[in-house]
Amino acid sequence: MKHLKRLSILAISLILGTSCSNDDDTPTQIIEEEVITTMTITLTPNGGGTPIVMQTRDTDGDGPNAPVVTDPVNLAANTTYSGSIELLNELESPAEDITEEVEEKDDEHQFFFQATNSIATFAYSDMDGDNNPIGLSFTLTTAATGTGTVTVTLIHEPNKDASGVSDGNIANAGGEEDISETFNVVVK
Numbered sequence: 725m726k727h728l729k730r731l732s733i734l735a736i737s738l739i740l741g742t743s744c745s746n747d748d749d750t751p752t753q754i755i756e757e758e759v760i761t762t763m764t765i766t767l768t769p770n771g772g773g774t775p776i777v778m779q780t781r782d783t784d785g786d787g788p789n790a791p792v793v794t795d796p797v798n799l800a801a802n803t804t805y806s807g808s809i810e811l812l813n814e815l816e817s818p819a820e821d822i823t824e825e826v827e828e829k830d831d832e833h834q835f836f837f838q839a840t841n842s843i844a845t846f847a848y849s850d851m852d853g854d855n856n857p858i859g860l861s862f863t864l865t866t867a868a869t870g871t872g873t874v875t876v877t878l879i880h881e882p883n884k885d886a887s888g889v890s891d892g893n894i895a896n897a898g899g900e901e902d903i904s905e906t907f908n909v910v911v912k
Contacts, residue, residue: 758822758880760903761785762812765876767805767864776805778874780905785815796908797874799844804865806849809835809876811903826860826878833902834882835859836894841872843911846892856884857892866911877904 765778776799782791799805811822826833830852837846837859845865848857864874879899882889886896 758811758825758902759785759813759815759820760811760822760878761814762810762819763876763878763903763905764810764812765807766810767799767807769800770804770806770863773800778876778907780903780907781814783814791905793905794907796910799864799866799909799911801866801869801911804863807862807864809860811878823860826858830858831856831884832881833858834879834884834889834897835862836875836877836879836892836897837862837864838875838877838894839872839909841870842867843870843872843909844874848892852884854884856890869912871908871910873906874909875904875906878902 761783762781763779767776767778769775776797778794778797780791780793782789809823811826813820813822830850831854834857839845843866845867847863847865848859849861849863850858852858859878877894878901879894879897880902882897882899884890886898887893888895889897
């Protein structure tokens with residue numbers, strides 16, 4: 725009987741010990757993506773002139789209201805513009821400058837630029853520590869007159885080693901989209 729009692733206590737201890745154990749000793753790391761409500765793109769004509777502002781602003785974040793987008797954007801034909809991008813989270817008060825975070829973690833971010841109807845071409849002006857493009861600074865060069873769209877996309881953790889990514893090809897970028905907007909553009 726004494727042996728049976730000890731065996732019962734041992735069995736209960738084993739059951740309780742295994743059911744309460746934590747099989748995963750490694751804590752799960754939660755990585756929060758940047759919240760970006762506003763992207764402001766400033767295009768300054770090389771040689772001087774009035775800067776052009778392209779902006780998307782979504783002040784309710786994932787709420788029901790659509791973002792307010794500059795429409796249309798009017799650009800001069802056969803002109804090169806120096807571009808810069810500012811990112812904000814206006815759900816915070818005061819607004820949080822996400823541009824600083826992208827600059828600090830430049831190896832984890834890259835902007836991609838796409839134009840339809842051959843209305844513009846793009847070149848990166850800034851690089852991360854591994855000499856890969858970022859896109860907070862860039863040049864946009866317009867073609868002859870026409871209409872089309874310009875899409876600007878920020879990718880978090882792109883595969884910067886993939887084919888064409890360093891040249892701005894978003895097709896192989898992978899990663900997660902932080903923000904993307906398509907602007908209607910008139911080149912005249």
